[in-house]
Amino acid sequence: MRITELFDNGEFVVTAEVGPPKGIHVDHLVEEAKTYLSGITACNVTDNQSSVMRMGSLPACVALKNAGLTPILQLTCRDRNRIALQSELLGAAALGIDNILCLTGDHTKMGDHPGAKPVFDLDSVSLLHTACQLEKGVDLGGNPLVGEPPKFAKGAVVSPCSDSVDAQLAKMERKVMAGAEYFQTQAVFDSEKFIKFMEQAKQFGKPVQLGVIIPKSAGMAKFMNRNVAGVHVPQEMIDALAADKEKAKLGITGVEIAAKIIKECKPYCQGVHIMALGWEAKVPQLLELAGI
Amino acid sequence: MLITELKAKETILSLVEGKAFIINCHGCREIRFPEKEADALQQELMAAGKVTGSITTDYICNPENLKLRLEKHAAAIEAADTVLVFSCGVGVQTVAEMFSGKRVCAACDTYALPGFQGVTPLEYDCKQCGECYLNLTGGICPITACSKSLVNGQCGGSKNGKCEVDPDMDCGWERIYQRLKKIGRLDVLKCPVQVRNYATDDEVSK
Numbered sequence: 176m177r178i179t180e181l182f183d184n185g186e187f188v189v190t191a192e193v194g195p196p197k198g199i200h201v202d203h204l205v206e207e208a209k210t211y212l213s214g215i216t217a218c219n220v221t222d223n224q225s226s227v228m229r230m231g232s233l234p235a236c237v238a239l240k241n242a243g244l245t246p247i248l249q250l251t252c253r254d255r256n257r258i259a260l261q262s263e264l265l266g267a268a269a270l271g272i273d274n275i276l277c278l279t280g281d282h283t284k285m286g287d288h289p290g291a292k293p294v295f296d297l298d299s300v301s302l303l304h305t306a307c308q309l310e311k312g313v314d315l316g317g318n319p320l321v322g323e324p325p326k327f328a329k330g331a332v333v334s335p336c337s338d339s340v341d342a343q344l345a346k347m348e349r350k351v352m353a354g355a356e357y358f359q360t361q362a363v364f365d366s367e368k369f370i371k372f373m374e375q376a377k378q379f380g381k382p383v384q385l386g387v388i389i390p391k392s393a394g395m396a397k398f399m400n401r402n403v404a405g406v407h408v409p410q411e412m413i414d415a416l417a418a419d420k421e422k423a424k425l426g427i428t429g430v431e432i433a434a435k436i437i438k439e440c441k442p443y444c445q446g447v448h449i450m451a452l453g454w455e456a457k458v459p460q461l462l463e464l465a466g467i
Numbered sequence: 468m469l470i471t472e473l474k475a476k477e478t479i480l481s482l483v484e485g486k487a488f489i490i491n492c493h494g495c496r497e498i499r500f501p502e503k504e505a506d507a508l509q510q511e512l513m514a515a516g517k518v519t520g521s522i523t524t525d526y527i528c529n530p531e532n533l534k535l536r537l538e539k540h541a542a543a544i545e546a547a548d549t550v551l552v553f554s555c556g557v558g559v560q561t562v563a564e565m566f567s568g569k570r571v572c573a574a575c576d577t578y579a580l581p582g583f584q585g586v587t588p589l590e591y592d593c594k595q596c597g598e599c600y601l602n603l604t605g606g607i608c609p610i611t612a613c614s615k616s617l618v619n620g621q622c623g624g625s626k627n628g629k630c631e632v633d634p635d636m637d638c639g640w641e642r643i644y645q646r647l648k649k650i651g652r653l654d655v656l657k658c659p660v661q662v663r664n665y666a667t668d669d670e671v672s673k
Contacts, residue, residue: 257662279622282614282632293615297662300619304660315662334623342644345656346620353619353660361623404626 176245177273177328178217179356182382188446189215189467190247190359190384191458193239195230201238208244211455214462217245217274219359219448223254226286233263236272247330248272251280256296257305257315264309268325276330276359277302300346300353303329307354331355333383334405335372336365344375351379359448360386361405364412364432366439373443382445387437389454389461390429393417430457434464441465468580469595470499471555474573479508482572482602485548487512488540489521490562492528492554497582505553505574519543527558528587530565556593556601556608563606563646564591570650573601598664603655605646612639618661 181188191212193204208218218239222232236246248267255263267275279299283291297305305315312324331350337343347358358376363369363386376383388406390396393416396408412432419428437447447467451458473479489509493500512518520543527533537544544550549570552559555577563571579595592611600609600618610616614624614632621640624631630638647653 279615279617281624284614284632295615295617296665298615298617298619298622301660301662304662332623337623337625338627339621339625339638339641339644341648342621342625342641343623345644345653346640349620349656349660352657402631404624404631 177326178245178247178330179328181216182357182445186216186446187441187467188217188357188382188384189449189462190217190219190446191215191449191451191455192219192221193235193455194221194224195232195235197227197229199230201230201235204235205238205242207455208239209242211458213244214459215449216446217247219247219249219276222249222251222278222280223286224249224281226253226281226283226288226291228286228288233267233270233272236267237270240271245274246272247274247276249276249278250302251278252295252297252299252302253280253283254291254294256294260297260302261305261309261314264306264327265320265325268327273326274328274330275306276332277306277355278332299331300349303331303350303353303355328356329354330357330359332360333358333376334361335376336361336363336368336407337405340368340372344372347376348379351381355381357381357445358383360384362386362388362399362403362450363436363440364388364390364406364408366436369440370443384446384448385437385440385444386448386450387433387461388450388452389426389433389457390416391426391452391454392419392429426454426457429454430461430464433461437461437465437467441467468497468499468582469555470578470580471501471553471575472578473501473504473508473553473575474599476508479551479574480512482574483512483517483549483551484570486517486519486546487549487551488519488544488547490527490550490552490554490558491521491523492552492558493523493525494554494558495526498555499580500553501575519546527552527554528561528589528591530561530589533561533565556595556599557587557589557591559599559601560591560593560606560608561587561589563601567646568649570652571601571606573599573606575599596663600661603658603661604643605650605652605655607639607643607646609639609643612637612642614639618663620656 239246559573625638
């Protein structure tokens with residue numbers, strides 16, 4: 176099932192992110208997803224997230240699909256040139272994976288193989304364009320495909336709380352022109368900024384899913400403020416998280432913060448995308464608190 | 468060594484909006500400049516009344532030197548809507564920075580050849596990629612100013628205007644966006660999807 180059909184039906188689409196293991200066993204990933212994420216629409220499967228080498232996104236997508244879940248294949252341009260990317264897209268379609276999220280990808284220097292060659296032959300925009308070409312039955316080199324062409328729900332990302340938000344909106348427009356059909360955002364901790372961003376972004380007429388991270392601790396929030404582009408956790412949230420630890424509330428404050436952001440932003444967006452970062456077990460509680 | 472080649476004639480003609488001031492760089496000894504072809508094209512532009520003035524000089528990548536040489540052309544430059552630069556990518560970037568409120572266009576693509584490279588006192592870099600993007604980016608090179616050499620806009624890795632890969636480096640696409648905004652040319656961000664052609668290097672070295 177392509178998730179664009181759900182957006183078209185006016186559904187509020189909830190997705191969450193899972194990361195393949197640095198190893199060959201997917202049982203744990205599938206079990207966690209089945210236990211905590213079966214109530215949501217679809218699971219994004221990351222592609223060597225943060226440039227840290229793991230099992231590929233596609234085999235993990237297939238494992239989730241076999242378990243009855245709807246996976247979204249994340250595909251970055253960091254590790255493959257245009258030939259490998261197109262080949263991966265055809266492979267995905269052949270295996271019944273028809274939801275994709277096209278990303279440029281983090282630089283290799285950010286990960287656990289900093290000496291690796293960063294490819295970036297294509298980028299998020301030209302990858303979206305390439306997926307559209309394949310859907311027309313032609314590859315990027317202009318050569319015809321044999322038989323029925325693939326059909327994808329093509330997603331992209333945008334960073335609404337970036338300090339370069341105007342440049343982000345310009346890039347978002349390029350992604351729409353290149354064929355993006357839905358957007359997932361970087362994590363939002365400032366509802367007002369997101370709502371202001373959506374006033375601009377709604378002109379593109381594409382569904383946008385609010386990006387949500389459950390902040391685990393004050394330390395994690397401070398780390399993101401220092402190191403993660405486009406993410407800023409306000410001081411009062413950091414203070415609340417610090418108090419949580421003192422009162423031994425075991426993380427409920429982070430879930431409450433995330434739920435509050437979802438409630439405030441829900442009228443302005445078409446879905447939520449949760450990056451649980453290991454806290455998948457808290458997703459059902461988050462959705463309940465957020466009233467979804 | 469490096470080679471500059473003229474972009475397609477129709478491309479260059481489309482770059483000249485209104486009237487142009489032309490800067491030719493006959494450059495360092497390491498460069499091959501298509502003098503005859505450039506001259507023929509410029510004669511044509513002049514005959515059409517599209518040129519306010521021109522200068523042929525060398526080492527335009529030395530801004531102090533260039534500033535002195537351009538002094539007597541101030542009125543002609545002022546009267547021009549476009550500054551059209553026939554040089555390698557470093558030269559175009561130098562001129563674009565010097566006239567950061569004006570439309571500065573690259574008339575050439577720059578290719579690499581083996582051997583000694585041109586010398587510039589500046590930090591601008593030209594990868595000699597053979598398909599100059601400077602006309603789409605306000606004269607700031609996305610190949611050398613962006614850690615990922617992206618040609619379709621900013622990634623999500625810009626924090627406080629800096630590149631997350633190198634905190635000492637400004638985000639190239641934030642610079643490009645601000646430059647385009649300053650010269651009133653944000654419309655070029657709506658250009659068709661760009662896909663780089665990595666075959667250009669090979670074609671030259673054949």
